[in-house]
Amino acid sequence: ETGVTQTPRHLVMGMTNKKSLKCEQHLGHNAMYWYKQSAKKPLELMFVYNFKEQTENNSVPSRFSPECPNSSHLFLHLHTLQPEDSALYLCASSQRPNQPQHFGDGTRLSIL
């Protein structure tokens, strides 16, 4: 138990579907992150939120839309995804940016 919970654990969707990934942290942290992890590639930072404000968008396509309603919750809204978007999507949180991060177990996303 890392204190960061992601749902769902697995998601299969078609390219025309719309779905959302959810992340919740119970650690009292102020920064939250979305990462993409594909096979044989390093963790790719997608978005960073600090005190609910987005501070980083790492050139992510607009078909990924993050939302951070408060410091404990983070969403990733998905629409019109491509097969190459199939990956493990990890959420993390930290007390402040560049502090040690606590990761959730991830959502394994498969695009048909």
Added chain:
Amino acid sequence: GQSLEQPSEVTAVEGAIVQINCTYQTSGFYGLSWYQQHDGGAPTFLSYNALDGLEETGRFSSFLSRSDSYGYLLLQELQMKDSASYFCAVPGDGGSQGNLIFGKGTKLSVKP
């Protein structure tokens, strides 16, 4: 720009000692972190070095040399459960406003 280099794979036997090296290139430096990730699991924070020298936490130790832009993770008394991928990470440009940049990871296989 920033980059981190670490070996892609390392193999060792139970009970042995293994060292995983990481060299980094950053415009500023705000610490070197190590994370462990088992197959199908979430990355887990292991250690953080902001200053030169060795930090010991049980069987795991982490070393940093800022003058050489180099660090390593030392795993002693290897156990089968230590088979995992190990990532080094540094904060991105901007230090306190930056975010972690991860290496590609070193896959450690521990054999009986």
